Amino acid sequence: xxxxxxxxxxxxKDSAEGFFAGEGPVAQLRKxxxxxxxxxxxxxxxxxxxxxxxAGVAIPEQFGGAGLGMVAAGLIQEAIGRNLTxxxxxxxxxxxxTAIVKGGTDEQKAALLPGxxxxxxxxALAADELPRHAPQHVATRAEPSGNGFRLTGSKxxxxxxHVADRLIVAARTSGADDDMAGITLFxxxxxxxxxxxxxxxxxxxxxxxxxxxxxCQVDGADVLGAVGEGxxxxxxxxxxxxxxxxxxxxxxxxxxxxxxxxxxxxREQFGQKIGSFQxxxxxxxxxFCEVELARSVTLKALTALDAGDPRAPFFAxxxxxxxxxxxKLATNEAVQMHGGIGMTxxxxxxxxxxxxxxxxETFGDGAFHADRVARxxxx
Amino acid sequence: xxxSPEHQAFRAETRAWLEANCPAEMRQPVEGEGDVCWGGRKxxxxxxxxxxxxxRMAAKGWTVPEWPKAYGGxxxxxxxxxxxxxxxxxxxxxxxxxxxxxxxxxPALLKYGNEAQKIEHLPKIARGEIRWCxxxxxxxxxxxxxxxxxxxxxxxxxxxVNGQKVWTSYADAADWxxxxxxxxxxxxxxxxxxxxxxxxxxxxxxTSPIKLISGYSPFCQTFFDNVxxxxxNLVGQPGTGWDIAKYLLTxxxxxxxxxxxxxMGRDSMHQMAKKAVGTARSGKLKDGLxxxxxxxxxxxxxxxxxxxxxxxxxxxxxxxxxxxxxMLKYYGTELNKQRQELLMSIHGTDSLTWxxxxxxxxxxxxxxxxxxxxxxxxxxxxxxxxGGTSEVQLNIIAKRVLxxxxx
Numbered sequence: 001x002x003x004x005x006x007x008x009x010x011x012x013k014d015s016a017e018g019f020f021a022g023e024g025p026v027a028q029l030r031k032x033x034x035x036x037x038x039x040x041x042x043x044x045x046x047x048x049x050x051x052x053x054x055a056g057v058a059i060p061e062q063f064g065g066a067g068l069g070m071v072a073a074g075l076i077q078e079a080i081g082r083n084l085t086x087x088x089x090x091x092x093x094x095x096x097x098t099a100i101v102k103g104g105t106d107e108q109k110a111a112l113l114p115g116x117x118x119x120x121x122x123x124a125l126a127a128d129e130l131p132r133h134a135p136q137h138v139a140t141r142a143e144p145s146g147n148g149f150r151l152t153g154s155k156x157x158x159x160x161x162h163v164a165d166r167l168i169v170a171a172r173t174s175g176a177d178d179d180m181a182g183i184t185l186f187x188x189x190x191x192x193x194x195x196x197x198x199x200x201x202x203x204x205x206x207x208x209x210x211x212x213x214x215x216c217q218v219d220g221a222d223v224l225g226a227v228g229e230g231x232x233x234x235x236x237x238x239x240x241x242x243x244x245x246x247x248x249x250x251x252x253x254x255x256x257x258x259x260x261x262x263x264x265x266x267r268e269q270f271g272q273k274i275g276s277f278q279x280x281x282x283x284x285x286x287x288f289c290e291v292e293l294a295r296s297v298t299l300k301a302l303t304a305l306d307a308g309d310p311r312a313p314f315f316a317x318x319x320x321x322x323x324x325x326x327x328k329l330a331t332n333e334a335v336q337m338h339g340g341i342g343m344t345x346x347x348x349x350x351x352x353x354x355x356x357x358x359x360x361e362t363f364g365d366g367a368f369h370a371d372r373v374a375r376x377x378x379x
Numbered sequence: 380x381x382x383s384p385e386h387q388a389f390r391a392e393t394r395a396w397l398e399a400n401c402p403a404e405m406r407q408p409v410e411g412e413g414d415v416c417w418g419g420r421k422x423x424x425x426x427x428x429x430x431x432x433x434x435r436m437a438a439k440g441w442t443v444p445e446w447p448k449a450y451g452g453x454x455x456x457x458x459x460x461x462x463x464x465x466x467x468x469x470x471x472x473x474x475x476x477x478x479x480x481x482x483x484x485x486p487a488l489l490k491y492g493n494e495a496q497k498i499e500h501l502p503k504i505a506r507g508e509i510r511w512c513x514x515x516x517x518x519x520x521x522x523x524x525x526x527x528x529x530x531x532x533x534x535x536x537x538x539x540v541n542g543q544k545v546w547t548s549y550a551d552a553a554d555w556x557x558x559x560x561x562x563x564x565x566x567x568x569x570x571x572x573x574x575x576x577x578x579x580x581x582x583x584x585x586t587s588p589i590k591l592i593s594g595y596s597p598f599c600q601t602f603f604d605n606v607x608x609x610x611x612n613l614v615g616q617p618g619t620g621w622d623i624a625k626y627l628l629t630x631x632x633x634x635x636x637x638x639x640x641x642x643m644g645r646d647s648m649h650q651m652a653k654k655a656v657g658t659a660r661s662g663k664l665k666d667g668l669x670x671x672x673x674x675x676x677x678x679x680x681x682x683x684x685x686x687x688x689x690x691x692x693x694x695x696x697x698x699x700x701x702x703x704x705x706m707l708k709y710y711g712t713e714l715n716k717q718r719q720e721l722l723m724s725i726h727g728t729d730s731l732t733w734x735x736x737x738x739x740x741x742x743x744x745x746x747x748x749x750x751x752x753x754x755x756x757x758x759x760x761x762x763x764x765x766g767g768t769s770e771v772q773l774n775i776i777a778k779r780v781l782x783x784x785x786x
Contacts, residue, residue, distance in 0.1 A: 003689035004696045261781050276785035278774075284783065285776035289710050296685040322682045367671075374674040379649040379664050 081251025418507025
């Protein structure tokens with residue numbers, strides 16, 4: 001597979017870039033944050049994202065989606081990263097949709113996916129239990145009860161948990177807390193007795209909630225995939241999310257880099273443009289190279305996912321690790337090169353640094369994915 | 380792989396030919412620079428296999444697969460060449476010939492040379508008969524190459540060349556030189572330069588090797604004392620040498636940036652580390668901090684490799700980014716330097732062996748370092764200096780891509 005966009009993908013890229021710059025710019029995030037909006041995103045924007053086919057990008061056409069695949073999903077997420085647009089795109093349209101597509105029965109798919117593609121339904125993944133990503137660590141228990149299970153445990157950081165119509169909960173039906181086997185995925189209606197959802201305030205204004213489950217009864221029909229074998233589905237969903245987060249961080253990096261280069265051409269000190277100073281030129285030129293590397297690994301991961309390449313998990317980790325490092329560097333350099341104004345809330349560049357940090361911590365940071373790369377290479 | 384029937388046939392044909400014609404000795408990993416065939420009048424083949432391999436490949440035009448057949452090339456298009464390269468990799472065939480003629484002068488002559496110059500020089504490069512060296516840097520003109528002072532004054536039908544070059548790679552082994560000379564001292568710095576070809580056996584040419592920190596002497600000082608060169612040996616027009624030099628440097632930079640001399644056909648870094656350092660019961664490398672350094676490096680190396688791949692795919696699709704060669708040269712050489720540092724760390728005091736019986740002949744696959752490890756490490760320090768320093772590449776990116784003021 002050549003590492004180059006085809007015509008259809010170039011169209012998605014153009015339309016996504018135009019759409020998010022026009023409909024979901026940084027100013028919208030600022031407004032939602034300052035207003036203390038209850039949802040934390042604009043539902044009319046989310047509806048438009050469904051009309052554009054974005055909400056259904058990873059959902060097959062037979063279930064009401066656009067079936068465009070992960071390269072297209074990544075291009076949308078990259079445009080989101082350029083504009084810091086808030087929406088349940090990553091949590092519902094990518095991660096949850098992938099879990100249901102990979103693990104769900106036809107009945108479950110038919111019941112959930114069309115609504116998700118139409119933005120009528122939001123589904124969120126409640127998997128992580130520790131502040132540092134450790135997908136195998138599942139202490140939440142699922143005890144057999146009636147014709148189903150009773151779930152008890154705590155999920156402290158669920159993306160878009162406060163607006164979710166369904167949760168995909170990872171719980172343990174057997175084994176010890178860190179075993180790969182024995183994890184089962186459940187579809188849980190958050191209105192069920194025993195489920196408590198409380199919204200969290202997050203540094204980059206992204207939307208997350210803490211979810212607790214206290215003897216929450218779920219039906220046997222709400223198991224997603226096979227009992228005890230949920231980890232493979234979970235990893236597939238996470239890898240789709242990781243590759244898209246790499247794309248989001250690429251967008252964050254590229255946008256803050258370009259903004260910074262523009263600033264270097266305008267700001268004057270010592271009677272000249274600061275962009276004429278070699279100390280800044282070399283750092284900017286280095287950053288240019290790093291952003292190009294992040295672009296390559298991200299495209300490779302998304303392409304590998306679309307191709308069903310068995311090395312897709314490897315490339316997802318490669319992309320998440322590299323794009324995360326680059327986003328950190330790009331946004332830190334951006335604030336530094338902007339000087340004092342970069343520290344002000346009024347100026348947008350700080351938002352990019354916050355997003356880079358939050359996206360970096362989500363679904364595994366650079367150290368987690370570097371370790372996974374080494375493990376997958378057998379060392 | 381959806382390959383067309385024509386390409387499938389070409390692949391099958393190529394595979395069969397390589398199987399029948401590539402000697403077994405030429406399918407062994409390259410151990411050091413001594414195993415690389417450079418060709419030329421003074422070349423002494425390491426063994427018969429090296430000679431036979433060069434002759435057979437040259438007869439097919441496959442030392443320069445994409446050059447036109449009329450000039451000794453194979454006349455292949457890019458996709459056919461890709462097939463040839465992948466089939467050569469499959470049997471780990473060594474390149475039959477490496478030379479500055481192939482990498483640098485050839486592309487420049489194909490673009491800027493006249494028909495007589497192409498006919499005269501290209502087939503000899505393709506057959507490995509003439510080995511070329513590059514006369515660029517001077518004692519007073521390193522990063523600021525355009526300030527070069529070697530002069531060429533036209534007298535009748537000949538240029539008379541006087542001056543001194545430095546860092547002339549393998550000048551003492553080369554037959555001919557492509558040389559930047561100042562033909563118009565009154566013109567602005569970049570506009571008075573011309574691109575001249577001449578025989579290193581011409582009266583007045585002398586060389587003196589420079590011993591480097593690696594112990595090797597691949598570079599020379601080269602002196603020109605009233606060297607007389609026919610004026611037809613000037614490539615392009617007088618005063619256009621800088622354009623040709625820049626074009627050629629682009630090729631040189633891509634070559635240096637893409638060069639990973641330590642890894643051809645050998646174990647990857649983490650495989651070497653596992654053998655040298657050992658693994659814990661978990662399967663992880665015993666030294667956790669070294670493991671972290673290695674994986675960070677390998678992530679960057681893979682990201683760089685994928686970028687090379689993407690850049691080629693985009694160029695083929697008519698897309699692409701500017702100042703590419705500078706980016707690849709800068710990043711690739713910095714990575715290779717880092718790689719050599721890590722390889723030294725992996726082998727600890729074993730990596731320090733310089734000469735004598737302790738020198739190990741293997742390729743590193745046994746857990747002991749290759750005998751030339753310390754020399755390779757020292758050699759790699761030059762990667763970010765030669766062909767334009769890393770700092771010069773960053774200047775070029777700042778100026779051409781980012782268009783920063785005053786850059």
